[in-house]
Amino acid sequence: MIRIALIAAGLLAASTAWAAEPYGRNVTLREAKAVAAAAEAEALKTGVAVTITVVEPNGQPVLVWKMDGASYSAPEVSRRKAETATAYRRPTKAFQDAVKGGNLNAISNGALAIEGGELLMVEGRIVGAVGVAGATPEQDGVLARAGAAAVK
Numbered sequence: 629m630i631r632i633a634l635i636a637a638g639l640l641a642a643s644t645a646w647a648a649e650p651y652g653r654n655v656t657l658r659e660a661k662a663v664a665a666a667a668e669a670e671a672l673k674t675g676v677a678v679t680i681t682v683v684e685p686n687g688q689p690v691l692v693w694k695m696d697g698a699s700y701s702a703p704e705v706s707r708r709k710a711e712t713a714t715a716y717r718r719p720t721k722a723f724q725d726a727v728k729g730g731n732l733n734a735i736s737n738g739a740l741a742i743e744g745g746e747l748l749m750v751e752g753r754i755v756g757a758v759g760v761a762g763a764t765p766e767q768d769g770v771l772a773r774a775g776a777a778a779v780k
Contacts, residue, residue, distance in 0.1 A: 648717050652753025654684040657691065659779050663748065663758050664693040667775030671695060671763070678762030678771060681706040685714050685754050695762070702762035709745030709759030709768075717754060720745035721769055744768030746776040755779070 655663075660682035667680045677697035682690045687710075692703055709720050716723075716739055723741035726734035735741045743765040748756040760772040 649747065649749065649752065649754050651685045652750060652755050655682060655690055655748050655756030655779065659748070659755070660691040662778040663775040664691055666778035667758065667760055667771045668693065668695060670771050670774040671760075674763070674767060674770075676763040676767055676771075678760050678768065679703045679706045680771070680775060681710045681759045682748070682756055682775075683707070683710040683714055683759070684756050687711040687714055690756065698762045705740075705742070705761035706744070706759040708740045709742065709761060709772075710757040711745075711759070712740040713745035713747050713757035713759065714754060715739075717747070719743075719747065719769075719772075720759075724765065742768075744772050746772040748776055748779045750779060 663682050664680045671678050677695040679698045679702035680693040684690055689707065694703055712720050720740055721743040723734050723739045724743050727741045744760045746758050747754050748758060758772050758775045760768040
């Protein structure tokens, strides 16, 4: 019982800065391609090779875009970042910040606490998420936000 209370407290602490946005329709392939293209354009400007994964609100992949030279682990990590963002309705940076602040309960549920997962929002609803991996977490976050901005 105490363990459940601690986990719930950790999840609450990780979520207090983020309102739970409602889920909407699924991101389309056209939108997913626009997200990936925007993230890739930003990656090319900074000279990094990454993998960009776009998922539906249920976490199912719509598109995996692996740039030439991206690390072999990047597809798996980018997928997990996107899945975490949509499953918990917040960017993965929220979990990274919680862990940095000493709240390890924030990841006890399997959330990936590495910046680079962002929600895709259309008309105030979650239509999916983008995960970017292959650069530093901070760079991945910048690229994911650039991709997310391509969907309105």
